[in-house]
Amino acid sequence: SGISKEKENRIMEILLTSATPRQLLTGKVIGLGVVGLLQTILWGGTTYVLLNLSGRTFNLPSAIHLPASFLVWGLVFFLLGYAVYASLMAGLGALAPNLREASQVTFVILLPLMIPLFFSNNVFAEAPHGALATALSLFPLSAPVAMMARLSVGGVAWWQPPLAAVLLAVTAILIVRAVAGMFRAQTMLSGQPVKVKTYLRALLGKI
Secondary structure: OHHHHHHHOOHHHHHHOOOOHHHHHHHHHHHHHHHHHHHHHHHHHHHHHHHHHOOOOOOOOOOOOOOHHHHHHHHHHHHHHHHHHHHHHHHHHHHOOOHHHHHHHHHHHHHHHHHHHHOHHHHHOOOOOOHHHHHHHHOOOOHHHHHHHHHHHOOOOOOHHHHHHHHHHHHHHHHHHHHHHHHOHHHHOOOOOOOHHHHHHHHOOOO
């Protein structure tokens, strides 16, 4: 949304005169990530202080046990997943002439991330190590959610989380390179309507 607003206000034209497309994209992704992290820390810290001041504590149920490896993989998949989807959304903002146009394609971009949630009860609860669950956890666009769902159940083969992380990292690098091409002035200022087909063509460098 920030990129779309900057385009509407012609701020993006000024930014493109002093930074390369890849620098602009990287700065946007990192900046938004840092802001989101600071907000999370602020909310968590505020909640902790308020609980202490009121004399209350927050304890997880004794039945819930989170091993250190689960937390580490959670951080890895969160960061890599954020890099992928933040870049995809930034690319959409670069193409869309306004915020309303961008919102129409947002669902399609986020759909792979939501697919594991649709199968959370039937697949990940009943057959977390079956073919479908394994495929979703290794496919880069659904791995951030699917792999963590399988890890929460336990029993995942030792090589699958590292493989999924490597595939996700490679995907993030490729998407960042592809989306950087969308930050060209002629692309961002074209003003043409954005559809799913247009977005996919831009990712492939055909626009």
